Amino acid sequence: MVVERIPVGVVVERRPARSRWQDHVWRVTAALPGTAEAAPWTVLDEAGGVTRYWAGTAELVLHSGDTEVYKHNVEGAEPRLYVVLRRGASPTGWVLLLATVDPSEAQAHAEAGDDLLEALPLPAALHGRVAAFVAAHHVERRVWRRRRDRADPEALGRRRPDILAGERR
Template identity: 45%
Template sequence: MPLGIVVRKTPGVTRWQKWSWKVVAVLPGAGPADWRELRREGEAAEYHAATLTLTLYSSDTEAYLVALSAKTPGLYVVLGDQTDPEAQMPWRPELVTVSAYEGQGYAESGEGLVELVPMPLGLIGWVRDFVAEHHVEEVFIKRKRDRQRVDLVEDGKGDPRIRQISDVYRAPRGITRGDG
């Protein structure tokens, strides 16, 4: 599903940051755009930055359930740093995902701008229908330890082919050089 990414630009609150950028909404079914201004209030402006495709995968339905079960269901939008030096905007929309796990991974990376945006009601229904059709509950199976005794073998003592004069657990000595 195509999703338009709406980004708000407001004046920065410190002298070190001239502008503050925040992803504020998504527009389901939006057409293509390239930082088209939607509205302006004084110095603050909202832009339709780009339209990205939201793709759902049947293998990620557990992560979608986590996102849907939040107090406010949301999706993650990732903006990367602009690589084009001539670009007017400092951000480049890269990804939109419903996967809470994938979004958290991007948020923890510390690269770019990652925002959790509330999902529109129609999108919640679309994702919920997808999960209902494709989700398969995996049964948790606790792994049991095997009864093999691993403490009987003394691995790591060194190479048995080399004779040891002293303690085999000693730290290796450095090469000493004479002064001459």
């Protein structure tokens, strides 16, 4: 199996909430191909109560066995990059967990409970790399469906008399 790893830098913002139940809202706002020299959770900008952070670098991992889901995402009307943050030990209380182009992997993290999942438009540079990976490694697989044996309706309702006698005891 061929594996390709692409570094993806993630920008997150914290803004005041319009709710009486929470003070602020976290949102992933950008994903950039490559890495940066900045340490994770470095403040990039602060204005009007909104703080933007460099959350760090996640690794977008592409597996040659999963190209079918990547292909559907890349060829879709709106290709997406999914970024997952998880509560953890950091100055902000969040840890950058992963970036993926696999919608089913993102769905699994959406059901995990406390993870923060954002679907961003797939940046053009990443789109090109993922499309090239799919073109190089995708193999169309024929959908194989099992044929069922024809059932014998006469055999379905019949039971041996000795079994019936044993059940009545």
